[in-house]
Structure formats: structure tokens, C-alpha cells
Amino acid sequence: MFCPKCGSLMHPKDGKWVCSNCGYEIPIENEEKKEIVAEAKEKEMIVISSQEELKALPYDESVMCPKCGHVGAHWMLQQTRAADEPETRFYICPKCGHRWREY
Template identity: 35%
Template sequence: MEFCPTCGMLLQYEMPHMGNPARFFCPTCPYVCPIAPKIKIKKKQPLVKKQIDSIITKDDLANAPETEAICDNCGHNKAAFFQVQIRSADEPSTTFYTCKKCGKTRRED
């Protein structure tokens, strides 16, 4: 929200048209403030993805209990499983199955 420096009215926005840049203008006095010349990008900053640490390690998977679950990727019928409470406490846990042959993990809510 911008206010007029001369009369204090709330400035209104006018879309760019006919080669004129977008601007704020005062509906009661002749004050006009162009928007485009005031915005300058000085330096583009690349976004760096934060590395996420694994909650379950390979040692945990090696010691995890096994069950019969068919892998969607390779069709193998043995998988290690573990359960994690992802949602609120009144919701059921999420079960993760990791294939013993190819290592692909799938979740079941």
C-alpha cells in the first residue's frame, strides 16, 4: 500500500498500456509515481537446495523387519518395512517398504 505524499490519499494502481509503464496515481491530486524505473535487479542469486539428512540409515534398513510385499519396480516379493508418524497423532502411521533386491522405497498411508 502506498499513500500520496501531498494529500495522504491511498494511491491507485494503473496497469501499463500504450508504451507507458505501470504507475501509482492519486485520485484527488495530480501526483503520479511510475513503478518500472524504481525496480532494478542488481544481482541474480541462484537458489541452492538444502541437503536433507536421511532419517533412516542403511544400517537401520539392514536390521529392519522383513515382510512379503511385491515391489512395483522389479516384482521381488521381500521388503524391509518401517513405520513413521508423519501426520498428527490421531492419524495412522505411514509404512515405508524398501525392496530387498533393488532398494526402491514406496510408502503406504
């Protein structure tokens, strides 16, 4: 939410939206409170539960599984650290199911 007075980003604090620049305050509606709490509690988790979902991921033929030696693996990218650092690439071997990551 943006401040209607100065246009700066507003942050939730004590049941109100508070402008970080000018201090303007607006009460948070009940629906907005639920969304903020849900967003704060949720942790991002990716679960690949079937071969069909695995096949939907991109495939890299230049990597080798460190467990079984199979050449080629499916991969996905995820931001696991700060936004100013590069994302982490996760690999999944289609033969043995081993998962590993590359920073």
C-alpha cells in the first residue's frame, strides 16, 4: 500500500498502515489483516511429487548425478538468500531421484 499523502510505501504496525516517510496512518481492514498474517507465516516450499511434475521442469544434459553417475538432470531456480545474491539451482536426477544444489 502506498501513502495517499506522499506516495511512499506504507508498512503494517499495530493494526494500521503507517507511512515510513511522513507517518500518515490508515486502519487495516479485516481482510487485509488476514492476508498479512498468512503472508508472514507461509514459507515457500516446492514439492515435486510425481514423474509428470518432474518432466515439466527444464532438463540439463551437461550435469552428472553425484550419486548414481547418470548424465542429465531436471533443475529449478529458487532465491534462497538475500535478493542481491544469485539464486540457487536445484537438480533432481531422473534415474535415482537424488537432489542436490549448486550455488
